[in-house]
Amino acid sequence: MKRAGLMDRRSFLVVTAGTGAGLCLAVAEAKAGQSGGGEPAELAANAFVAIGVDGRVTVTVKHLEMGQGVATGLPVLVAEELEVDPASIRVEFAPADAKRYNNLFWGPSQGTGGSTATANSWEQLRKAGAAAREMLIEAAAQLLRVDRGALIAMNGSIVHMGSGRTLPYGELVATAALLTPPASPPLKPVSDFRLIGRNGVKRKDARDKIDGSARYGLDMRFPYMLTALVARAPVFGAKVVSYDRRAALAVPGVEAVVAISSGITVAANSTWAAMKGRDALKIQWAEPALRPSTDTIRGEWTALLGRTGMPARDEGDAEAALARGARRLSAVYEVPYLAHAPMEPLNCVVRLSPGKCEIWAGCQFQTHDQAMAAKAAGLSPEQVEINTLYAGGSFGRRANPASDYIVEAVEVAKAVNTPVRLMWTREDDIRGGYYRPMFLHGFEAALDEQGMPAAWRHRLVGQSILEGGPFAAMIKNGIDFVSVEGAANLPYAIANLKVELHSPKLPVPVLWWRSVGSSHTAFATECFLDEVAQAGGKDPLALRRILLAGQPRHLAVLELAAAKAGWDNPLPPGKGRGLAVHESFHSFVAQVVEISVGAKGEIKVDRVVCAVDCGIAVTPDVIRAQMEGGIAFGLSAALFGEITIRDGRAEQSNFHDYRCLRMDEMPKVEVHILPSEAPPTGVGEPGVPPVAPALCNAIFAATGKRIRKLPVGERV
């Protein structure tokens, strides 16, 4: 089996049978496919766009669809230039290929993350669509023997303006396939867009996802396939000393118990047997000497807050200004470790055959995963075929430099010599590390006589995500930029400003988590700025207006959110309103949160008004959905999310003690998108950062209580 198309399950089956001209899955492989009789079966204009003789357009999507809408938004970029209805486009996920499907912002590497999918594809996919269009126009000019200037592309056809003669794309494929694709096809000016920025484009994956046909890793089945679970170290850094496989092998259905690099695997002919087999395993672990606990970490890191860290930003003379300020303010903020907890637990299906390794998973780092799988399989990367499926969420978890769950699956498949479906249970997921790191933020500020901030010193303490991994070279002068993003680039005009970082090491694995550094720096900075406003006797919006005078995009989203929320309208007692603004991944988002506080301090989030400037809004409804989702994700973490470590172990295990927002806790969310002609920037992550500080600032407005440590909990 090869890559699964999104739109047409039946054609998927046809294609796997090796037929289906025009729906050929090898579209991206060759310039022009051959149907066998010598006539080109399709126009494969480039690595992204193919048109069949039936006129059907196939767009190859190089990014992972994990809910953020790339399977909808990226085809729109092609459709805009190719002049076709996006609803008619068939979508395929690309094979792993660092050259053709490179993420242009990272490269050479194929991967999804950092809210880059639309931004890095913006020019590439419009050019891909435009190149196909130009080839079709040229083909029509040849067939009609007219000047190509008299031809236009319109709704899936080339039309001759003088005569009105119309040639559907399918009829032009054979001729166009013989042409050389143009290197620099002309692109439409923004003013001519008829799809980009318009409402009404529907999600292309919605139907698959409501009729049960969408395929995720766990839905793959092969003859003789075993389901494998791994018993991993209960304490971070522990190693297997010995294990007794007999009780596990005695469970009916368990076929193998094998040691792999991350632990002991039980492989069975059913998931239930694998679960019971794993429960029956007896393993002796050697625990490391260093077994941290959240409390001891906090103690050690609090001491670090008193010491000078590595400079991430240093303007003016913060220390001198702090010493001479009229008023001094200090605070410590804290955020916990967080699990990603995507609804689909991690899983990977592997089939090994001589000289070949096939992988089915919701891969987020395709070419990196391919290389890591090759290493584990003892093959070369070209011998590893990555079949990217839908991912049931990721939030960063699948973008793992260790390719942990992929490597595990390959190791098991190698050991048991039959296809393997490796699955993480929810408990494995919550306890398994690769968390958003815990951070402490220590602030010192000085106010001048007018109550304006004259100095701001921000010290951060938390583990580096890049340290020790393949991206460690990106750490410059002791600063892992993802630790300080959102803090070092504080947008406020404060003359004396210093940001410092301590990056202590611990055996708890950490990873990017939706919005990465901004997931905690926005909370700390936007809450502390509210403290500064309060200390200086200023309205939080009024102070930000002054300090953001030189930051038009921050200011514009802030003004819009505040206006739509009715910032100046007083709320009744027991209610409160808070705001925050933050730039992440080159997008600007402001949010105003309104809450009610019950008699016993119960917090109810009533409403969130969100304004976003993400450049040109390619598919506005997908942007709205990402803001709604980012807000829900951010609220889950702000209200409930917490992984605590005790004696080297994660204390939480499933959704009962790692609470996530539920239907009755979802506020009413209103999203307002700023009109823009700037190139598009990210939307998958930027909706998350402002919600925690806006929430906590609202809690202060309602109760007078400052929340400096997340999660807030059920009540204040």
Next chain:
Amino acid sequence: MRSMFSLIVNGERHKVDATPDTPLLWVLRDQLGMNAVKYGCGQGLCGACSVLLDGESVRACQLPVSEIGGRRIVTLTGMTDTIATHLKAAWIELDVPQCGYCQSGQLVSAQALLRRIPKPSDSDIDIAMSGNLCRCGTYQRIRAAIHLAAKRLGGGP
């Protein structure tokens, strides 16, 4: 030890061979290949495995196969009545899904809700749907889609 069980799923009778404690979820997925029923937590906490059992939304991960008896099991793909048709249409119209993994369970619970309460209030929706987690945060659209389907079915406000 393994035994044979007879299950009525989506109107068809299936014979399955399983240990009595096997959760219905794994029988449906591993033995009957019913992919629309999803594993999310295994503890009845997330609702991804929701199926209808005699019309009620239940968590298939919490039901041992031996306790089903003759009760009728319906999964998302077996939901074909007018309520289901309107729910699915509303889901598409409002572009509810993001990652999509929880949506099968969401639709099952929405189906059970509209069968019981044709014109649900927001608080009816809160009660019926709060057992179904969505990490993508599609709740606002789910709520709107349930109201829309109810309206189309003649029950809505």
